[in-house]
Amino acid sequence: MIVMGSGITMNESLVMIPTVSDATDRFVIKSGAVNSYSSPTGATIEIDIIYSDNINSGNWTLRTQSASTTTDVNSAIPVVANTWYRIKWVCYNGTKVHFWIDGVYVGESTTNIPLTTELAGMIFSIWKTAGTNARTVNIDYFNFIQLNYKA
Numbered sequence: 320m321i322v323m324g325s326g327i328t329m330n331e332s333l334v335m336i337p338t339v340s341d342a343t344d345r346f347v348i349k350s351g352a353v354n355s356y357s358s359p360t361g362a363t364i365e366i367d368i369i370y371s372d373n374i375n376s377g378n379w380t381l382r383t384q385s386a387s388t389t390t391d392v393n394s395a396i397p398v399v400a401n402t403w404y405r406i407k408w409v410c411y412n413g414t415k416v417h418f419w420i421d422g423v424y425v426g427e428s429t430t431n432i433p434l435t436t437e438l439a440g441m442i443f444s445i446w447k448t449a450g451t452n453a454r455t456v457n458i459d460y461f462n463f464i465q466l467n468y469k470a
Contacts, residue, residue, distance in 0.1 A: 346371065
């Protein structure tokens with residue numbers, strides 16, 4: 320488990336989605352830190368990059384959540400099938416979270432960032448929410464770093 324909101328926390332993954340989510344075969348992908356793995360909506364705290372066709376029109380999305388209150392930041396970058404993406408977020412002392420797609424800064428969240436007393440675990444997941452056809456995600460790497468320090 321990690322303590323969110325203290326020091327600098329970074330998560331980066333290199334991923335490729337062979338078949339994108341749609342209304343018939345819907346799924347949710349998450350890369351980040353959450354406090355519950357029971358379902359795609361089961362967390363009450365999280366910092367992650369998510370994807371599903373029905374979230375921000377299928378664009379990569381940064382999600383911050385604390386005390387079950389969520390902020391979603393739309394990257395405006397749609398997920399294209401069979402394309403590799405380097406997705407990354409960095410949390411700075413629990414005050415802001417920046418995120419990048421393929422090395423390009425695409426946004427930040429300054430609200431609903433988990434507090435220093437809230438614990439989370441790292442996750443990379445694909446959750447099927449509709450349909451019966453199998454869906455996959457290819458992961459080249461999943462990297463997590465946390466640096467805690469005192470000023």
